[in-house]
Amino acid sequence: MIKKIPVLIFLILVYIIGLNAQSAGINDLLKPANPLEQPIPVIRDVFSVPQKATLTKNDVHNQYAIALNRFIQSNVKSSYKDFEMMIENISPLDYIYLQISEKMADLGLFNLSELAMSKTSDEDISYLHCEDVKRFYFPAVKLSTEDEIYLAEMFSNIIYNDQSREVTAELIKNTSLLNKYDYANYIAALGYYKSNNIPEAEKYINIAISKNPKNLNYKKLKAEILTQTKKPQNALKIVAEIKSQPVLTTEFRKKINSIEEYTLYKTSKNEFDKKYHLANYFYYENELNKSMRTLQTAFNTKKSNNRNIYALLSRVYYDMKEYEKAGDNAEKSYKLDHGNSIALMVLGDLAYRKSDYKTALKHYENAASNEKNSYQAEINIAKTYQKLGNNKKAKEIYEKILKNHSDCYEAYYQTALLDKTREENYLKKTVAINNRYKDGWIDLARLELERNKPDSASKYLATARYIDENDYRYYYYQGLFYKTKGLTGDAKRSFRKSLMLNPDYAPAKEELSI
Secondary structure (H helix, E strand, O other): OOOOEOHHHHHHHHHHHOOOHHHHHHHHHOOOOOHHHOOOOOOOOOOOOOOOOOOOHHHHHHHHHHHHHHHHOOOHHHHHHHHHHHHHHEOOOHHHHHHHHHHHHHOOOHHHHHHHHHOOOOHHHHHHHHHHHHHHHOOOOOOOHHHHHHHHHHHHHHHHOOOHHHHHHHHOOOHHHHHHOHHHHHHHHHHHHHOOOHHHHHHHHHHHHHHOOOOHHHHHHHHHHHOOOOOOOHHHHHHHHHHOOOOOOHHHHHHHHHHHHHHHHHHOOOHHHHHHHHHHHHHHOOOHHHHHHHHHOOOOOOHHHHHHHHHHHHHHHHHOOOHHHHHHHHHHHHHHOOOOHHHHHHHHHHHHHOOOHHHHHHHHHHHHHHOOOOOHHHHHHHHHHHHOOOHHHHHHHHHHHHHHOOOOHHHHHHHHHHOHHHHHHHHHHHHHHOOOOHHHHHHHHHHHHHOOOHHHHHHHHHHHHHHOOOOHHHHHHHHHHHHHOOOHHHHHHHHHHHHHHOOOOHHHHHHOOO
16 A cells, blocks of 8 residues: 655755746746755654654655656656655645646646546635636646656757757648647747747747637746737736736736746836836745845935835845845935835834834834725735724725735634634635745634644644744644643643744743643
8 A cells, every 4th residue: 555645854855846947938047956856854843643644854855856766868758657646645735736737737737636626625715726727727628647657758859958940840841749739839839939939939829829818837938938029018908917817826926927927027128127027027926136136236326116126126125034234225225215105114114023013003004095006005004903902994995805806815714813713715715816825824824723623623634834833822722732632741742842933922831730
């Protein structure tokens, strides 16, 4: 019998793959290092209670390194079997299945992506991500396993093995495959694009889109292709089409913002604009150091340009937890432009972090008045009202946001905490929209523990730990889980760990009678 693989070892898969492989031209800016040369993270069990099986670190490394190396070397048939075995045998956790489904679709292994989706158990949590994966990547015509592997081999050779010309020449001879599958035309377009044959790339991506006009990945490639034509501005029209699609999850909305910034970078003629959009692109890709370095080279004599650089730098530094630098740059931007919404938001965040809620509220309200197309300032205003004790006002703002923005996970989350009648429903909506939002998973675990359902809570806790193993709340609720199981020693260790991470956390102190 095949052994079950502990959930957290999937960290190796995400860590090693890290591809976003179908990004083609965009990936030229962010070429990953050889995955086999990367250090292997320390693997820890989710719980100290017995698991169905364990694998050593070397076992895990070998399994995933071999599978991915086979894909890179275009031995896709063997790699396919390895990935299939992985999906069939990891311990069941919806969050992990959702991550796998996206990674497999990104590699063009759509049948494996569907297999991962079929393993999810809670449709309330999984449905939005599954829909977005299909909307972004999936072909209109389902590929047979044989044809999927064949086209994946071509994809591997185009992306990793510098064989774009040879692969494309072979593919265009296979007219039956091109006539049957929209995805085959996408691969032909990708091959031509990577070999710098822009007219043929445009021809085949247009065929792919005509066969499957809803596929956003095809349109992304078309935008990249158009940036290399005599009329690169036409790429922005394609980006506008992509942005108009009903993508609801935070991950895919961020992906679309990234596409837009990359396209603006490629089409801008002004050197400042190019650098600014490139920095924004890196920001959306969570490449904060690259974003920061790009911005530092973009300063010039125009105050109007520098105010935007200072503002974005302040946001980058804030996200890097370099709060003093964030404040310095936000102040510099504010002096040049009192209405810069990014700078105002950072100033508000810094005041909020220091518990200066009245100052934070002032900055957030100013940001909201200058930023009509974003609800983030309104979210922060509502959160600040909560800190000031005005839950009624906060709830009114959240409900107003949700009437117009069904993709606002923070509004669902905060409303869940304020309204017990909608708590479970809205917490699940929170993680459905943003499955990387650990607060939502932690509160789902809390809710299940309050209902005396520790085994259900343990799955939510496993996800929270996977996202951030240094969250003090995770260890507190992990301690409560152990307590319900009668594991007093493990419970105390978890409560102590919670206090190590946050010495002022009262619930953990209470459990330890401190």
